[in-house]
Amino acid sequence: MDLALLRTFVTVHRAGSFTRAAALLGLSQPAVTSQIRTLERQLGRPLFLRQARGVTPTTIGDELAHKAAPHLDALVEIAERGLHDDSSVRTLHLAGPPEFTAERALPALSELAADDGQAFALRASFGNAEETLEGLSAGHHDLAISTVRPRGALLAATALCDEEHVLVAAPRWVEEIGAGTVRDKGAPVLENLPVVEVHESLPFVSRYWGSVFDARPAASGTVVVPDLRAVLACAVAGAGLAVLPRYLCAAALDRGEVQELHEPAIPPLRTYFLVVRTGTLALPHVARAHEWLHHAAADWS
Numbered sequence: 001m002d003l004a005l006l007r008t009f010v011t012v013h014r015a016g017s018f019t020r021a022a023a024l025l026g027l028s029q030p031a032v033t034s035q036i037r038t039l040e041r042q043l044g045r046p047l048f049l050r051q052a053r054g055v056t057p058t059t060i061g062d063e064l065a066h067k068a069a070p071h072l073d074a075l076v077e078i079a080e081r082g083l084h085d086d087s088s089v090r091t092l093h094l095a096g097p098p099e100f101t102a103e104r105a106l107p108a109l110s111e112l113a114a115d116d117g118q119a120f121a122l123r124a125s126f127g128n129a130e131e132t133l134e135g136l137s138a139g140h141h142d143l144a145i146s147t148v149r150p151r152g153a154l155l156a157a158t159a160l161c162d163e164e165h166v167l168v169a170a171p172r173w174v175e176e177i178g179a180g181t182v183r184d185k186g187a188p189v190l191e192n193l194p195v196v197e198v199h200e201s202l203p204f205v206s207r208y209w210g211s212v213f214d215a216r217p218a219a220s221g222t223v224v225v226p227d228l229r230a231v232l233a234c235a236v237a238g239a240g241l242a243v244l245p246r247y248l249c250a251a252a253l254d255r256g257e258v259q260e261l262h263e264p265a266i267p268p269l270r271t272y273f274l275v276v277r278t279g280t281l282a283l284p285h286v287a288r289a290h291e292w293l294h295h296a297a298a299d300w301s
Contacts, residue, residue: 003075006068008035009047013065014137014154014277017054024138066153070279090285091121095135096145098126099228099248100163100272105145108296109289120285136275142286143293144275156281157273161297164246165208165268168258169193170238177261187213190261194222194240196231204228204243211268232258245270247300 012021012032022029040047047061057065096105101124109122127135129148136144137154149157177189187209195205200221209217223239225231232249235242236257252258274293281287 002039003072005035005039005042007072008032009039009061010065010069010072011139012036012048012055013057013061013069014139016056016134016137020054020138062153066278069154069277070282073277073280074282090283091123092143092285092289093141094122094124094143094145094289095127095132095141096124097128097132097147099245101126101145103248104296104300105293108293112289112292120289133275136277139277142276142280142283143289146273146275147270149271149273150275154278155275156278157275158294160272160274160293161300162269162271165204165243165270166246166249166253167208167212167241167243167261168235168249168253169241169261170236171256171259172238173241174259174261187215187217190241191218193219195219196223196225196234196240196242197221198224198226198228198231200224205241207270208243208268212262212264 008021008025008027011024012018015021015024018029018032018036022032025032036047043060043064045060046058047064048055048057092109094101094105094109106122106124112120125132125135125141129146132141132144133146133148133150133155135141145160146157173193177193195202195217197203197205202217202221205217205219209215223231223234225234228244228248231242232244232252234240235244235249236252241261249258253260274290276286276290281290
């Protein structure tokens, strides 16, 4: 079987589209389509179901990708490093949410990347779960941190750590509503407070309200900024209440810059997953980073 056809097939499988695969491979879309048809004729089975937007692999297509992709990745590894160049430094491409990646993952991996003997170069990119998992599937990243566990056999995920969410505000808001009021009266007492969030849909506040109060928030975002670190800065400045990961606001809580508005018996949690393409843990630099992050995460929860 022609390895070029398999490479095109795996790229289409990961990209979910002939058009995206063609861009990744530097080929025309007709060329990609022709190669997939050739492979399908050789196997005597369809590998993809054509849809209005992209393609979906058949059962045979998924099985072939699961078997072939790790071996193709290993061949790429050999080609990139060179058969006799054992001293070359591999580059690890990491993707994940900006705040967690910057505050947790990168400091841990920077220590590993500086280690002697088996060091690797490190490149990072930020994005939401959908973007990072799509990029991982397409081969743009080696390792992804996601709050969504992917489905299917192409990507393998392991739980990394849990993140506790806390409801905070500047001290003046705590004084205004009164200590213990949220515990006694619940969510209604918070409805007139301004809200700081990362998106108009209030993802963090809505998740907290649903988990703790079994309700939906009545307020809308007063300040909306697409980074939790900016949300914290606005909350410290008194812009309104915010729901934040505890690790991110722990220092501000210790300094008294923000205070917890409510301390539920069971705090809301969000799980982070460490995700790789199936089979790529056979690559030493990916395996070391994967193991190191799991080791570091033992101190994060």
